[in-house]
Amino acid sequence: MSIGSGAPKPGEPGVRTERTAGPGRRPSRFGRLLHGGPLLQDGASGGPVPRLLMRWVRRPLLPAVRLWRRNIQLRVVASTLLMSLGVVVLLGFVVIGQVRNGLLDAKSKAAQSQAAGGFAVARDRANAPLGPGGADDGRNTRNSWRQDLVVQLASGGQGAFNVVALSADAEGGGSSRGPRTSGDVDPASIPESLREAVGQGTGTFETYLRIRYTDDLREPEPGLVVGTRLNDIEGNPYELYYVFPLAQEEQSLSLVRGTLATAGLFVVVLLGAIAWLVVRQIVTPVRMAAGIAERLAAGRLQERMKVTGEDDIARLGEAFNKMAQNLQLKIQQLEELSRMQRRFVSDVSHELRTPLTTVRMAADVIHEARSDFDPVTARSAELLGDQLDRFESLLSDLLEISRFDAGAAALEAEPIDLREVVRRVIGGAEPLAERKGSRIRVVGDEQPVVAEADARRVERVLRNLVVNAVEHGDGKDVVVRLAAAGGAVAIAVRDYGVGLKPGEATRVFNRFWRADPARARTTGGTGLGLSIAVEDARLHGGWLQAWGEPGGGSQFRLTLPRTADEPLRGSPIPLEPEDSRQNRERSESSAGPKSSGHRLASLPSQPGPELAPLGAPPRRAPHGVDPAALPGSGARVVARPAGERGEAAATQVSSDREDTTRGR
Numbered sequence: 191m192s193i194g195s196g197a198p199k200p201g202e203p204g205v206r207t208e209r210t211a212g213p214g215r216r217p218s219r220f221g222r223l224l225h226g227g228p229l230l231q232d233g234a235s236g237g238p239v240p241r242l243l244m245r246w247v248r249r250p251l252l253p254a255v256r257l258w259r260r261n262i263q264l265r266v267v268a269s270t271l272l273m274s275l276g277v278v279v280l281l282g283f284v285v286i287g288q289v290r291n292g293l294l295d296a297k298s299k300a301a302q303s304q305a306a307g308g309f310a311v312a313r314d315r316a317n318a319p320l321g322p323g324g325a326d327d328g329r330n331t332r333n334s335w336r337q338d339l340v341v342q343l344a345s346g347g348q349g350a351f352n353v354v355a356l357s358a359d360a361e362g363g364g365s366s367r368g369p370r371t372s373g374d375v376d377p378a379s380i381p382e383s384l385r386e387a388v389g390q391g392t393g394t395f396e397t398y399l400r401i402r403y404t405d406d407l408r409e410p411e412p413g414l415v416v417g418t419r420l421n422d423i424e425g426n427p428y429e430l431y432y433v434f435p436l437a438q439e440e441q442s443l444s445l446v447r448g449t450l451a452t453a454g455l456f457v458v459v460l461l462g463a464i465a466w467l468v469v470r471q472i473v474t475p476v477r478m479a480a481g482i483a484e485r486l487a488a489g490r491l492q493e494r495m496k497v498t499g500e501d502d503i504a505r506l507g508e509a510f511n512k513m514a515q516n517l518q519l520k521i522q523q524l525e526e527l528s529r530m531q532r533r534f535v536s537d538v539s540h541e542l543r544t545p546l547t548t549v550r551m552a553a554d555v556i557h558e559a560r561s562d563f564d565p566v567t568a569r570s571a572e573l574l575g576d577q578l579d580r581f582e583s584l585l586s587d588l589l590e591i592s593r594f595d596a597g598a599a600a601l602e603a604e605p606i607d608l609r610e611v612v613r614r615v616i617g618g619a620e621p622l623a624e625r626k627g628s629r630i631r632v633v634g635d636e637q638p639v640v641a642e643a644d645a646r647r648v649e650r651v652l653r654n655l656v657v658n659a660v661e662h663g664d665g666k667d668v669v670v671r672l673a674a675a676g677g678a679v680a681i682a683v684r685d686y687g688v689g690l691k692p693g694e695a696t697r698v699f700n701r702f703w704r705a706d707p708a709r710a711r712t713t714g715g716t717g718l719g720l721s722i723a724v725e726d727a728r729l730h731g732g733w734l735q736a737w738g739e740p741g742g743g744s745q746f747r748l749t750l751p752r753t754a755d756e757p758l759r760g761s762p763i764p765l766e767p768e769d770s771r772q773n774r775e776r777s778e779s780s781a782g783p784k785s786s787g788h789r790l791a792s793l794p795s796q797p798g799p800e801l802a803p804l805g806a807p808p809r810r811a812p813h814g815v816d817p818a819a820l821p822g823s824g825a826r827v828v829a830r831p832a833g834e835r836g837e838a839a840a841t842q843v844s845s846d847r848e849d850t851t852r853g854r
Contacts, residue, residue, distance in 0.1 A: 309420065336428065619657055641753075647730070658720075682767075
C-alpha cells in the first residue's frame with residue numbers, strides 16, 4: 191500500500207469533514223486550541239503545547255469517565271442524588287422565602303402599631319402647655335424637649351426598638367435642634383431615601399436598613415425603621431423614627447435555614463441509599479448474567495445463573511439458563527459433527543493410501559508399456575497417470591488440512607535465510623515459467639533475510655504463490671520481493687495477469703473456492719493450496735494477504751516475525767504495489783493537472799500497519815485492527831476502469847485456457 195492510500199477519505203468513519211472558513215469566518219482561538227492548530231493569527235505554531243495541555247487535563251478524568259460509562263448503578267444513584275438535591279434546594283428556597291416573608295410581615299405590623307402609639311405621645315407632648323416655672327423654665331424645657339421625648343419613648347422598649355429624632359431642615363443648627371438618638375444608634379443609619387419621603391409627605395413611612403452604632407463594640411445589624419414628620423412645642427418640624435432591630439427574626443430564619451439544610455441533606459442521602467438498594471436488586475442479576483455470558487463466550491458452557499424467587503428477574507435467569515443449555519447442546523452437537531467429519535476425512539485419506547499405491551503401481555506398468563498400445567489406449571494411460579498424480583496431491587493436501595483442523599500441526603522453527611528458500615522455489619518453478627513464457631525476477635536479495643521459521647512450510651507457501659503467479663500471469667514477468675524491517679520479514683509475489691475482481695481477495699483463501707463456479711476444475715491445483723498456505727502462515731504467527739485489480743495482476747504478501755512467538759506490528763512491504771493502477775494515476779495527477787478520465791472504486795484502508803523500509807520514516811498504523819483475524823484480511827481489490835473493460839474481455843477470451851480460480 192502506498193503511503194497515502196491508507197488515509198481515510200472524507201466522510202469515512204473516524205474522519206471529521208471541516209467546512210472551509212470563508213471571508214469573515216475564522217476559527218476561534220479556543221477552537222484552534224482544541225484542534226492543536228496554530229494558536230496565533232499569524233500562523234505561529236502552537237500545536238504541541240495545546241495538545242500536551244489537553245492531554246494533561248484529560249488524563250486524570252479518563253478513569254472517572256470510564257467508570258461513569260461502564261457502571262449503570264453509579265449513573266442511576268448519581269442522577270437520583272442530583273435530582274433530589276435540586277428538588278430539596280428548590281423547596282428550601284420556597285420555604286425560606288415564605289418564612290422570611292411571614293416574619294417580616296409580622297414584624298412590620300408590630301412596628302407600625304408600636305410606632306403609631308409613640309407618634310401619638312409625641313403629638314400630645316407638643317400640644318401640652320409649659321410648666322409654671324417662668325421664662326427660664328420654658329427656655330430650658332425647649333432646649334431639652336426632644337431629648338426628653340426620645341428618652342421617654344425609648345424607655346418603653348428596652349432592646350426592642352430605639353428612637354431617633356432629626357431636624358427637618360438640612361442644617362439642623364443649634365444644640366436644641368441637633369439629632370437625638372437612643373441606644374447609641376448612628377443617625378446616619380437612616381436612609382436618605384426615607385428622609386426625603388418623610389420630609390415631603392404627611393403619613394408614616396417604613397423601610398429596611400442596616401443599623402450602625404456609634405459604639406465600635408457593636409456590629410451593624412439589619413433592622414426596620416418607621417418614621418413620620420411632626421412639630422415640636424415651638425412649632426418647628428422635625429422627623430421622628432422608630433428603629434426596630436431584626437436580630438430575633440434573623441436568628442429564627444437562620445434556625446429554619448439550618449433545619450431545612452439538615453433535613454434536606456438527610457433526605458438526599460436517604461433517597462440515594464434507596465436508589466442504590468433498588469438499583470442493586472436489578473443490576474446485580476444483570477452483572478451476574480453479563481459475567482456468565484462472558485464465561486460462556488470463553489468456552490465454559492457449564493456456567494448457569496442462580497435463580498431465586500418468581501419475579502421478572504427470576505424469569506430472566508430461567509430463560510438465560512435455558513438459552514445456555516440449548517447453546518451448550520448445539521455446540522456439543524456441532525463439535526461432535528465436526529470431529530466426526532475430521533475423523534472421516536483423516537480415515538478416508540489414510541485408507542485410500544493402500545489402494546492408491548496399488549493403483550499407482552499398476553498405472554506405472556501400463557504407462558511404461560504404452561508404446562505397445564494403440565494411440566487411444568496410450569493416451570488413456572497418460573491421462574490415468576496425470577490424474578493419479580493429482581489424486582495423490584489431493585490426498586496429501588487433505589491430510590495436511592486434517593492436521594490443522596485437529597490442532598496436530600507442529601512448527602519446527604529454526605533460524606533460516608529466506609533467500610535460500612526463495613532460490614529453491616524459483617529453481618523448481620523455472621521449467622513451468624519457461625513453458626508459460628514468463629520470467630521470475632527477485633528483488634531485495636542483496637542482504638540476508640533471516641527469520642526463525644519452518645523451512646519446509648515456508649517453502650510450501652512460496653512454491654504455491656510462485657506457481658500460481660506463473661500460471662495466472664499471462665506470460666508476463668513475476669516479481670518476488672524480499673524485505674526486512676523492525677521485527678518482521680516479508681516476501682511478496684507479484685504477477686501482471688488477469689488479477690482479482692472486487693471481493694475475491696478475501697475469498698481466495700477459502701477451501702475449494704473458484705471464481706467461476708460453473709466451470710469444472712480440470713486445470714490447476716487441488717483448490718487447497720492457499721488454504722494450507724494461510725494455515726502455515728498462522729502457525730508462524732504471521733500474515734498471508736492478497737491484493738489485486740482486474741487486468742492489473744495481483745500480489746500476495748507473506749509476513750513473518752523475525753523471532754518465533756513475537757507479535758507482528760506491521761509489514762516491511764506495502765500490500766498494494768507501487769506500480770498499481772491507482773498509484774500510477776495518483777503519481778500522474780500529482781505531476782500535472784492532466785486527468786486520466788478513470789474513476790477508481792473507493793478502497794478500504796489496510797488492516798495491518800506497514801513498516802517502512804530501513805531509513806524511511808515510520809507510518810502510523812490504523813487503530814483497533816488485527817490483520818491476522820481472517821485469512822486475507824486487508825486485501826484490496828481495485829475495480830477495472832470503464833475504458834479497459836473491452837480490452838480485458840478480449841484478453842479473457844484469448845486466455846480461456848487459464849483457470850481464473852484463486853483457490854488453486
